[in-house]
Amino acid sequence: MTDALREEVIASDVVFSxxxxxxxVDQVRLPDGHLSTREVVVHPGAVAMVPLLDAEHVVLxxxxxxxxxxxxxxxPAGTLSPGEDPAACAQRELMxxxxxxxxRLTPLFATFLAPGYSSEKLHVFLAEDLVPERLAHDxxxxxxxxxxxxxxxxxxxxxxxxxxxxxxxxxxxAQKVLQHR
Amino acid sequence: MTDALREEVIASDVVFSxxxxxxxVDQVRLPDGHLSTREVVVHPGAVAMVPLLDAEHVVLxxxxxxxxxxxxxxxPAGTLSPGEDPAACAQRELMxxxxxxxxRLTPLFATFLAPGYSSEKLHVFLAEDLVPERLAHDxxxxxxxxxxxxxxxxxxxxxxxxxxxxxxxxxxxAQKVLQHR
Numbered sequence: 090m091t092d093a094l095r096e097e098v099i100a101s102d103v104v105f106s107x108x109x110x111x112x113x114v115d116q117v118r119l120p121d122g123h124l125s126t127r128e129v130v131v132h133p134g135a136v137a138m139v140p141l142l143d144a145e146h147v148v149l150x151x152x153x154x155x156x157x158x159x160x161x162x163x164x165p166a167g168t169l170s171p172g173e174d175p176a177a178c179a180q181r182e183l184m185x186x187x188x189x190x191x192x193r194l195t196p197l198f199a200t201f202l203a204p205g206y207s208s209e210k211l212h213v214f215l216a217e218d219l220v221p222e223r224l225a226h227d228x229x230x231x232x233x234x235x236x237x238x239x240x241x242x243x244x245x246x247x248x249x250x251x252x253x254x255x256x257x258x259x260x261x262x263a264q265k266v267l268q269h270r
Numbered sequence: 271m272t273d274a275l276r277e278e279v280i281a282s283d284v285v286f287s288x289x290x291x292x293x294x295v296d297q298v299r300l301p302d303g304h305l306s307t308r309e310v311v312v313h314p315g316a317v318a319m320v321p322l323l324d325a326e327h328v329v330l331x332x333x334x335x336x337x338x339x340x341x342x343x344x345x346p347a348g349t350l351s352p353g354e355d356p357a358a359c360a361q362r363e364l365m366x367x368x369x370x371x372x373x374r375l376t377p378l379f380a381t382f383l384a385p386g387y388s389s390e391k392l393h394v395f396l397a398e399d400l401v402p403e404r405l406a407h408d409x410x411x412x413x414x415x416x417x418x419x420x421x422x423x424x425x426x427x428x429x430x431x432x433x434x435x436x437x438x439x440x441x442x443x444a445q446k447v448l449q450h451r
Contacts, residue, residue, distance in 0.1 A: 094334040094341045094412055105286050105293055107309045110387060112286055112293055115336055125410035127336040128288045130311055132387075153275040154385040155296055155308040160275045161385055168386075198430030200438055203383040203390060204335040204342055205349075206291060206313075211435065229306035231275055247446060249379030254392065254435045257381055261442035265428060 093120055096127075109133075109168065132209035136179040137166035137255045139197070139263040140187060140216040142236060147260070148187045148219075151233040162235060163253045164260065166211075175212035183216055184224040187234050192218035197262050202254065213259045215266065239264070274301055277308075290314075290349065313390035317360040318347035318436045320378070320444040321368060321397040323417060328441070329368045329400075332414040343416060344434045345441065347392075356393035362405065364397055368415050369404040372397035378443050383435065394440045396447065420445070 096117040105112040111131040118124055140148040151162050167182035169175065176194050184190050195215040202209050226232070237245075242260055251257050277298040286293040292312040299305055321329040332343045348363035350356065357375050365371050376396040383390050407413070418426075423441055432438050 094332065094414065096334045096336055098336065104288075107285075107295065108307060110293070110309045110311070112291070114288065117336055119410060120412060123410065126289060128291045129337045130291070130387075135386075151275065153277045154382070155277055155279065155298055156310045156387055156389045157382050157385045157391075158389075161382065163385075166386075196430070198432075198438065200433055200435045201335070201338050201342065202435045203388060204338045204344075204434055205316075205347075206311075206337055207384060207388070208337045208339075209384060210338075229300060229304065231301060233275065246443065247450065249377070249443070251379075252381055253385055254381045254383045254439055257379065258435055258439035258442060261439060261446070262427065262430070265442070269428065 095120060099124075128206055130207040130209070132207055133171060134169040134175075134210045134212070135166055136169065136175050136182060136212045136214065137164050137259055138179050138183055138191070138194075138214045138216045139164055139259050140183060140189060140191065140219060142219060145238050146236050147239065147242060148189070149235045149237060149256075150186055151235055152231060157252070161253050162251060163256045166255065176214070179212070179214045179216065181224065183219075184222050185226050186232055188221060188223040189219035190222040191216035192220060197259060197266065200258070211255055213255065213262075215263055276301060280305075309387055311388040311390070313388055314352060315350040315356075315391045315393070316347055317350065317356050317363060317393045317395065318345050318440055319360050319364055319372070319375075319395045319397045320345055320440050321364060321370060321372065321400060323400060326419050327417050328420065328423060329370070330416045330418060330437075331367055332416055333412065338433070342434050343432065344437045347436065357395070360393070360395045360397065364400075365403050365405040366407050367413055369402060370400035371403040373399035373401060378440060378447065381439070392436055394436065394443075396444055
């Protein structure tokens with residue numbers, strides 16, 4: 090089935106290369122021979138974690154997002170360094186962002202965030218058995234730590250009041266997985 | 271609380287302007303006075319729909335994603351035209367992608383997809399009372415329509431087998447909302 094959909098990249102131009110992102114414009118040949126272009130943001134990938142402080146509480150972070158023009162309430166997350174193991178990155182980011190090291194990390198899912206134009210793949214973990222241990226922040230990252238109960242979270246989910254896709258999907262799936270344990 | 275996190279944009283350079291995306295590099299002043307840069311993908315926004323064929327079945331689409339390098343199974347979605355009403359866009363995209371017009375559209379949530387670097391906001395709807403009515407496709411869009419039952423979907427969700435964040439979050443939230451009806 091997939092072969093009937095496959096697009097062949099016949100030329101690829103890097104039009105921007107920055108600190109975080111690279112932007113590529115690909116010329117592609119569609120299955121029926123037609124040509125088109127695709128604008129592709131090349132991203133190193135990222136991790137996000139649902140950190141359980143105890144059976145009833147999850148640790149979230151609020152931070153300013155220039156792209157959104159406002160502060161958002163999100164689960165902790167971070168960008169992979171080149172070649173970095175997602176689980177190692179998840180552990181490091183939790184120590185940096187919320188000051189806890191998880192003794193138990195369970196992969197929940199891996200997903201593209203905006204596959205229409207971004208190569209970013211996100212690896213999502215459930216983080217449990219948290220022990221206090223802090224690593225210094227990235228110098229340009231400012232965060233507020235927010236602890237919410239599952240019933241507060243459920244309320245925000247049903248009312249559609251999170252504004253970040255990874256936070257929605259990770260909290261909903263974590264809830265489902267924990268109910269099935 | 272938010273003011274303690276606010277970053278002030280003090281300069282903004284457009285470094286690329288394409289068919290779909292614009293890329294901006296912002297210089298920002300952090301709350302403590304430090305300067306940093308933010309790479310921002312400017313995107314017109316999008317819609318995504320959970321179309322219920324009947325109480326037991328959802329209509330999905332499989333399409334090639336150049337940014338992901340493979341075909342992905344997703345809920346139907348589309349990019350907003352400038353100034354377009356999200357509900358009108360949702361209706362148009364369903365007629366184009368799956369050949370149905372929904373007589374009932376319920377907003378589920380609106381969310382940023384990748385707020386670390388993209389301004390894209392996604393408006394997600396539950397689409398019901400589908401009547402057959404087809405509009406011609408975008409010329410460079412090739413899709414396969416896939417109908418799955420909720421029990422098949424639940425299986426894929428729990429095993430983490432979707433590879434697209436909007437599909438994960440929209441299906442999980444639709445499930446939750448439908449259970450509460």
